Amino acid sequence: MVHSEMSRLKEMKVVQFGLGPIGAGLVKYALQKEGMKFVGAVDIDKEKVGKDLGELTVGKKLGVPVTDDAAGLLRRTKPDIVLHCTGSYLKNVRPQLLKIIDSGADIISTCEELSYPFLKSPKIAKEIDARARKKRVTVLATGVNPGFVMDTLVITATTVCQDVKKITSMRIQDASIRRLPFQKKIGAGLTQDEFRAKVADGTIKHVGFAESIAMIASALGWKLDRIEEKVEPKIADAPVASEYIRVEPGQVAGVDQTAWGIRNGEQVITLNLQAYLGCPDPRESIVIEGQPPVDLTIRGGIHGDIATAAVAVNCIPRVISAKPGLATMKDLPVPSTWLGDLRQFVKKS
């Protein structure tokens, strides 16, 4: 699109739906962009309702008050796109998604289970896809993981292969430098019994492995027998400490979670996430046993919070340009960051 055409397009109207740490991260990044503006924000937290979106995120008034009346806001502001960050589980966020679709807005969500819902929630996936097609909007869920580092990047890396036998993707993270809630979430400082209790009640668990594995398998054309998952503690063998937590030998330093995609009885896809205090060599790693083999490492790893905001906001032009329906990362054009005005990247006819 040439500049003279670009300037004729109006600014894209954006609503932020959900203002937890992830949602606030998206807002901070999105505010740096040109060609789009926030016309509203939704949260149910009484501490946030009525406050200004800018004051809650970047310490600067934007004139956009937070409301808990999503339906009213959507009807009044008619956004082009809604950035949705309220939860990991599809069942919980389904009514919100349907409400946004009915308002005629595209959606980018960070809901992990929505990133590739066809395996675990085929009925809801079908419902959302059908409704989105009917309302002529596009729905995408993404983030750093699921959404990028353990699925889209893995899929992309297989492009050079004539054959693939086995894929192993690992994220090895040093939790010492993360905020306290993250360190607590991974169980740092717990006894092994306390850790196992939290695994059993579901409070220690990365959501998204099943979705990433299903996306990879679909890209390659692998029919899987099943997906298996295991959450283990990473036990400290020497004392380790962060700014907030001290872990003694024998206590839990963090989490070590693995999931396998099983095909013809074999573990053909393995995803492993380790996040713990005192990790000596944080990195992302993708190893493809294939022809040719691929041994890819991102030294130091990718900063999760910054990257999730980046991936979600960076997908805005692709979602606006996409055909209606429930999209997934692998079906949209090659993703990238973009700099400058959103409207030069939008291809909607």
Place this chain on the structure above:
Amino acid sequence: MVHSEMSRLKEMKVVQFGLGPIGAGLVKYALQKEGMKFVGAVDIDKEKVGKDLGELTVGKKLGVPVTDDAAGLLRRTKPDIVLHCTGSYLKNVRPQLLKIIDSGADIISTCEELSYPFLKSPKIAKEIDARARKKRVTVLATGVNPGFVMDTLVITATTVCQDVKKITSMRIQDASIRRLPFQKKIGAGLTQDEFRAKVADGTIKHVGFAESIAMIASALGWKLDRIEEKVEPKIADAPVASEYIRVEPGQVAGVDQTAWGIRNGEQVITLNLQAYLGCPDPRESIVIEGQPPVDLTIRGGIHGDIATAAVAVNCIPRVISAKPGLATMKDLPVPSTWLGDLRQFVKKS
């Protein structure tokens, strides 16, 4: 697509256009695939015309004779897609491409200058795009480089970034293990004067850096001032040898080529390719100075010949499913390898 629908689709008809080492590599890989079959092959080499495609590539008769009458073959066989591997320069291959487009076939070409021709050859790019739209076919040029490791993968890696200041992509290859023609092509064993003479007459040069840089810049929305390029010899400081060539200290061990994308006077994109005898640490490297930074390495590098065939053939379903026109890697859905029957990956309505 479910299997019952898949089996109703006919096998895709493929023609191989050009049977040099790259073209033969594509045929070898493509012959492993289901759901597609070769219906013809074109080459102008009198040694190949009349011979069987299978005997020339995999030592097994296929019943597909090589012809030098491209127009007649295309008219007679009406292929769905043509794999085109005849040259690096767009001007030279333009008449072949137009002939294939007019026959109504999609094209995947390994012509380096076609991978992103909008900068260096905007007129031919426009002509090919217009003709392809008119004839309702899709044209894509790709390969390992240009096409993947120094553009598509670089673009993909920026997805996690909220800002990008500078991108450096390096391919460091050990030429000792490659075939003799490759070792000669990079100047191994030459004196420095001989090397510079071959650079001056254009026989030592990787084609594609300008295209890769233009594709990256377009994805990010960077307007470049210009692209600069430099081809230098890699001088041996100790004796090195391959199976074929011995290089004395002070002689040329291989090539060291760099290109820069300049924006506002700064080198914002740097691509560097080194291929030489005795390289101690072959690798692909992508370093993004940004927020967050990305430091990606593929240890051992990616085998160029295998990967170019892989990337080209792996793009078949995406090209068949794409809208008509001249496509580029960055505008098609996320690439991947695929295993099994082509028809389960084809989405043409």
